[in-house]
Amino acid sequence: MEAAFEEFAAKGYAATRVEDVAARLGITKGTIYFYFATKEVLFREMFRHDSTSSADLSTAIANLRGSCADRIRDLLLIAYENTANNRKTRELLRLSIAEGTRFPELVDCLHGQFIAPTLAALTALVEQGVTSGEFIQEAAADMPGVLASSIFQVTVWRLMFADRKRIDGRALMEAHIDLVMNGALQHSGRAA
Amino acid sequence: MEAAFEEFAAKGYAATRVEDVAARLGITKGTIYFYFATKEVLFREMFRHDSTSSADLSTAIANLRGSCADRIRDLLLIAYENTANNRKTRELLRLSIAEGTRFPELVDCLHGQFIAPTLAALTALVEQGVTSGEFIQEAAADMPGVLASSIFQVTVWRLMFADRKRIDGRALMEAHIDLVMNGALQHSGRAA
Amino acid sequence: MEAAFEEFAAKGYAATRVEDVAARLGITKGTIYFYFATKEVLFREMFRHDSTSSADLSTAIANLRGSCADRIRDLLLIAYENTANNRKTRELLRLSIAEGTRFPELVDCLHGQFIAPTLAALTALVEQGVTSGEFIQEAAADMPGVLASSIFQVTVWRLMFADRKRIDGRALMEAHIDLVMNGALQHSGRAA
Amino acid sequence: MEAAFEEFAAKGYAATRVEDVAARLGITKGTIYFYFATKEVLFREMFRHDSTSSADLSTAIANLRGSCADRIRDLLLIAYENTANNRKTRELLRLSIAEGTRFPELVDCLHGQFIAPTLAALTALVEQGVTSGEFIQEAAADMPGVLASSIFQVTVWRLMFADRKRIDGRALMEAHIDLVMNGALQHSGRAA
DNA sequence: CATGAATGAGTTTTCATTCAT
DNA sequence: TATGAATGAAAACTCATTCAT
Missing domain, CATH: 1.10.10.60 (Homeodomain-like)
Known part of the structure; x- marks a missing residue:
């Protein structure tokens, strides 16, 4: 029930x-x-x-194909569909935030089901990309966290504004991935 | 009281x-x-x-110096300090997410105080950067949202895990800005 | 309950x-x-x-016998027993007076259950009496109201004084009816 | 105050x-x-x-002129104006009925101020009328109570229905007095 | 005199929980 | 299994009363 x-x-x-x-x-x-x-x-x-019953990522991850960047993009879009764009997961996150103080184990449960596996998969892919020379070395450590951030953003946005302020979650996800991969600066030589 | x-x-x-x-x-x-x-x-x-009394960004924004990328970085760090790294604002966000269905005007109040001004300032800076040739044209539309995402991420993370899972918010912010500006891909020519 | x-x-x-x-x-x-x-x-x-459950007058009215004056007397005595001399009805009247401003529909409910039917029955009987020549024409219009007044009097008296000042309600009712029928003046010719 | x-x-x-x-x-x-x-x-x-401050009847009574029937009529009309037709007195009666159980002395105070004097004056006038042969002997004992009843009726009616059901109090008073004096029966010989 | 802040006992109302059927 | 009646502890809210200023 x-x-x-x-x-x-x-x-x-x-x-x-x-x-x-x-x-x-x-x-x-x-x-x-x-x-x-x-x-x-x-x-x-x-x-x-409800946090356990959700489809797990493992099979999806196994089926990823293409360059590391491609696989990361696909993984993030899958994660997006399963979390930010999935009402049940989104509401579980709301409950985690709202009642987290009272039920920390549940928050950790949610973490173990969604956040940790996604970050772990991202970390693995990023490491592959660094090893293969696809990604620059310096980016490795922070990339997983940075890449995941727009999932949080879209989720929170929807929880806060529901239909009052719409947001195109998928477009934002894709723009985010694109920027993180390519950068926004005009000059193509590495800066900072 | x-x-x-x-x-x-x-x-x-x-x-x-x-x-x-x-x-x-x-x-x-x-x-x-x-x-x-x-x-x-x-x-x-x-x-x-509590959402009104907080320091406003306007003076901080007026005092920004340097390239657009520099000013964006500084603005985001200021916003980070005022929100993700500020207990009061963080808890207001928790309440917005938790009680937002019951009190939508309060959520919108918070949006007007923190989120909207920050996004507006980012948008202005990005436009300047595009005009001046500092940023590539294609990045303009999504950069503000993408740049802000790590603030949401760090805030939510802290609300969910408190001290159980620490996160270096500032480092993540900086890494995020850096990646969005420069990109993670090894080849320096623009791709995708 | x-x-x-x-x-x-x-x-x-x-x-x-x-x-x-x-x-x-x-x-x-x-x-x-x-x-x-x-x-x-x-x-x-x-x-x-409590105001609905009370015995209704209709059957009692149907069973009245004798001259109009007799039937009016009997009807009034029945009404007296059901209201002024009935604790429940009396207390409902107290509540009507005390809380009537707050609950006007209840007052009207009580009116519909007790006052209106009694006045209607009296009016019918008086009209019969006038038609049959038993009552003088001029008395017709006001008789019902006048006849009912002692019921109010006895009720209010009991509500105000309870056992502190006793009143023989039935005797007063009968004296009232008798006087209204026959008059108190010595000379038998009609005056004023 | x-x-x-x-x-x-x-x-x-x-x-x-x-x-x-x-x-x-x-x-x-x-x-x-x-x-x-x-x-x-x-x-x-x-x-x-408020129950003390009201105009007392004594001077009014002293000024009555005419036959006993006339003086009774005038006295009742004066009493009517001072009670049933006087908002303050009417509301005091409401309070007497509503809170009488809690404040019996107040009820008795109101009785002493309004009811007792009026009944006493009526009793005196009725006795005069009997002595002088104006009223029939048998009516004497109950006439005061009977005569006063319409005052109660009009008061209660107004307390219950306010403006929802209007009543012409003075007309009812006069009709009541008239009927009690002359009777409603057609035949002029004494009956019952 | 008058006030405004403060109190605390009391009242309505809510609801998680129990349990006989 | 399922229910509906019942409970009682607790929470929101009220208000007569007090009192320092």
């Missing part, structure tokens, strides 16, 4: 009433308590369930 | 008790209600007060 | 605590709120229930 | 806030407490003041 997700996502942990979750399912409070000992347990299990 | 900020930031709107806010000030509930009609009013006024 | 009547009748709307009503039933506050959304709803439903 | 009357009359004792009374005077709560020890004292003094 993890459509409890809808309620918690919409109102937050404290403001959600167990009865609301039940009502959404057309059942009564009592039934919820038959399956979950407390509201907190319900929240935890919902969160764990 | 806007140290109500501490309580709301720590526990969120719904989970904060008016009495806790009072206790933090060494006064009683009744006194809070003498000044604020309801808990909601207290929250709104706290939020508005 | 309309023994909430007792509490509201005894103390008025504002001075009655939901907890008192619960205590009278040997249950707790929460249970009251399980059945009634607010104290106001509880009051409204109690009032409506 | 007995315009506290307005507040208590409008909302009843329990629902009136001391602050409302102060606000009506453009002063603050504290000032009220400078003059009156408690809300209850304020209410009592207001009630006593």
Whole structure:
């Protein structure tokens, strides 16, 4: 019965009433308590369930083809679709930010499911690119973090503004990747 | 009495008790209600007060010197200090994400105070850079958004992990700016 | 659970605590709120229930026998028993007077249940009496109102003085009817 | 400062806030407490003041002229103007009915000021009329009460319905007096 | 005299939780 | 399994009352 997700996502942990979750399912409070000992347990299990059930990246990563830059681009776009552009993941991030102080393990769970694997894959690809001479040496250490940043940006933007201020997430992702790869400065010799 | 900020930031709107806010000030509930009609009013006024009172960027922007790239770098570092690296602003962002559905005007207030001015200043600087030939034409449209993304990233990271997973925000900011300016690819001719 | 009547009748709307009503039933506050959304709803439903549930006059009216004067007398005595001499109705009138400004629909409800039907029945009987020549023409218009007045008087008297100043309601009713029918003046020719 | 009357009359004792009374005077709560020890004292003094300050009937009674029937009619009309048709007295009656259980002395105060004197004067006039042969013997005992009843009726009607259901109080009073004096039955010989 | 700030006991209302059926 | 009634602890909010200024 993890459509409890809808309620918690919409109102937050404290403001959600167990009865609301039940009502959404057309059942009564009592039934919820038959399956979950407390509201907190319900929240935890919902969160764990929803953050675990998502498609994992490993197969996608294995199927990447092309230059490192290409594979990074594709990986980021996949990650984008799975997180910033995926309502469920986005709302889990909202809950992580909102209730993170109260439920740190859940935040770490989300980290382990989405953030860590993505950063790890990026790190691997970047290292390959440096080894193969595709990327400059100095960029290696920070590239994974820098590349991932627009995913956070788009996610937060959507959580904050919903439909009030639209943003073309995919275009921003692509522009971001492009700039990080090629740079914005006119002169082509390396500067800074 | 806007140290109500501490309580709301720590526990969120719904989970904060008016009495806790009072206790933090060494006064009683009744006194809070003498000044604020309801808990909601207290929250709104706290939020508005704290998001308005912050130092504005305008003077900082006026004092920027150097090339466009230099000024952008300095502007972003200033913005970083005022937002991702400023506890109050960071927590306001947490509240915006957590309670944004319930209080959209507050989210928009925060946007008007921090996000919009920063993006506007970045846009102006980028345009200057394009006009002066410092930046390539194609980068212009997306650079402001792309440049700002690491601020979101660092903010969200800190909100989620607090001290559990440290991040060197400033270093990431600088690496991000550097990469966006120069690019990561080895070959110096423009690609993609 | 309309023994909430007792509490509201005894103390008025504002001075009655939901907890008192619960205590009278040997249950707790929460249970009251399980059945009634607010104290106001509880009051409204109690009032409506108690003013509606009372025995209606229609059958009693149908069974009246004798001259118009006799039937009027009997009708008034029945009305007296149902209102001035009926604790529940009396207290509903108290609440109507006390809380009428706040709950005008309830006052009108009481009017529709008790006052209007009684006045209508009286009017019908008086008209019959005039048609049949039993009553003088000039008395017709005002008789219903005049006849009913002692019911108000006795009710108000009891509400004000309870047992501190006793009043023989029925005797006063009968004397009232008798006087209205026959007049108090010695000379038997019609005067003024 | 007995315009506290307005507040208590409008909302009843329990629902009136001391602050409302102060606000009506453009002063603050504290000032009220400078003059009156408690809300209850304020209410009592207001009630006593307003029920005492009214014009007394004694001089009016002394000035009555004409037959007993005429003097009774005039007395009742004067009483009507002073009570049923006088907003202040009417509202005091509302308070007597509403808060009578809590403040019985006030009810008795109102009785002593308005009801008892009127009934006493009526009783005296009726006795004169019986002695002089103007009224029939049998009517004597109940006439005062019966005559006064329409005053109660009109008062209660106005308290309950305000402007929602108008009533011509004076016409009803006069019709009532007329009927009690002359009777409604066609045949002029004494019946019942 | 008058006020405005402060209080704290009390009241309405909410809701997680229990449990007999 | 599921429910609906019931609870009680807690939270929002109210307001009579106090009192230093």
